[in-house]
Amino acid sequence: MRAATVVAVVVAVALGMVATPAEAGDNNRVFQPCADAKIQKGDGFTFGIAFSTRESFFFNQTQLSPCDRRLSLASGGNAQLALFRPKVDEISLLTVNTTSYPAVTNGGFMVAFAGRKYAARSLPTFVSNSSYTVTSFTLVLEFQKGTLQNLYWKRDGCASCSGKSDFVCLNKQECAIKTSNCKSANQGGSVDCSIGIQLAFSGTDKHYAVLNSWYEVSNLQQYSLYGLYSNLRDSLTGQYNKIF
Ligand SMILES: *[C@@H]1O[C@H](CO)[C@@H](O)[C@H](O)[C@H]1NC(C)=O
Numbered sequence: 001m002r003a004a005t006v007v008a009v010v011v012a013v014a015l016g017m018v019a020t021p022a023e024a025g026d027n028n029r030v031f032q033p034c035a036d037a038k039i040q041k042g043d044g045f046t047f048g049i050a051f052s053t054r055e056s057f058f059f060n061q062t063q064l065s066p067c068d069r070r071l072s073l074a075s076g077g078n079a080q081l082a083l084f085r086p087k088v089d090e091i092s093l094l095t096v097n098t099t100s101y102p103a104v105t106n107g108g109f110m111v112a113f114a115g116r117k118y119a120a121r122s123l124p125t126f127v128s129n130s131s132y133t134v135t136s137f138t139l140v141l142e143f144q145k146g147t148l149q150n151l152y153w154k155r156d157g158c159a160s161c162s163g164k165s166d167f168v169c170l171n172k173q174e175c176a177i178k179t180s181n182c183k184s185a186n187q188g189g190s191v192d193c194s195i196g197i198q199l200a201f202s203g204t205d206k207h208y209a210v211l212n213s214w215y216e217v218s219n220l221q222q223y224s225l226y227g228l229y230s231n232l233r234d235s236l237t238g239q240y241n242k243i244f
């Protein structure tokens with residue numbers, strides 16, 4: 001089954017993007033997020049992020065992969081999907097432009113997922129509601145012998161926004177801004193509340209080579225990656241440059 005048939009709309013994506021012919025050094029022929037891939041360093045790896053309500057990711061009180069037909073993400077009509085194809089073991093910053101695609105955050109939560117037999121999915125993480133919007137995330141993709149085992153959101157306990165008056169710390173876990181400050185909220189806000197997702201890889205590839213980018217990210221101060229992408233920095237972060 002294809003993910004695009006699962007969710008209502010396919011939205012666009014920015015860096016490290018999708019599925020044209022494989023790039024040089026990319027020997028992974030799997031381009032569907034709902035299929036199993038066995039990767040090595042330097043391959044592209046396709047995964048999806050579904051945006052919807054928290055409940056829509058559960059069936060009979062069990063969280064299922066968005067690839068699973070038992071979830072009514074398609075008929076629910078409120079789900080959005082973003083697809084990414086980053087290079088394995090390269091630190092990447094992904095963005096979803098919520099000014100262009102405000103509906104992305106309608107449901108308020110997102111789940112990262114990939115695989116079919118090995119259907120890995122992250123826990124749903126809060127993105128936005130009428131009060132607060134979280135714009136910065138770190139996602140860890142953990143592989144074992146080249147197969148994705150786990151996807152999880154790494155929190156920094158609000159270290160990155162402590163003392164920054166534009167932010168509030170939600171649940172002692174993540175930094176959020178008031179949704180009324182966002183452009184996409186149609187409330188005269190001035191901040192581009194596009195979502196930035198910093199990726200890290202951990203575990204081993206199919207040749208048992210250790211994926212190291214996790215080590216690098218954990219040693220970087222969170223948000224530091226945004227500084228590497230100057231075009232994004234202007235749009236995503238220039239507006240509250242007190243962070244840097
Ligand atoms: C829901 O879960 C319960 C307990 O695990 C199980 O007994 C029941 O058969 C499940 N229902 C469906 C529709 O899968």
Ligand SMILES: *[C@@H]1O[C@H](CO)[C@@H](O)[C@H](O)[C@H]1NC(C)=O
Binds near residue numbers: 130
């Ligand atoms: C928005 O989300 C925050 C954090 O999860 C929660 O505390 C708050 O009650 C929510 N507000 C609304 C209007 O749903």
Ligand SMILES: *[C@@H]1O[C@H](CO)[C@@H](O)[C@H](O)[C@H]1NC(C)=O
Binds near residue numbers: 095099194232236
């Ligand atoms: C999002 O799209 C809007 C409108 O096209 C654009 O002005 C803005 O710079 C974009 N933001 C990012 C982070 O790319």
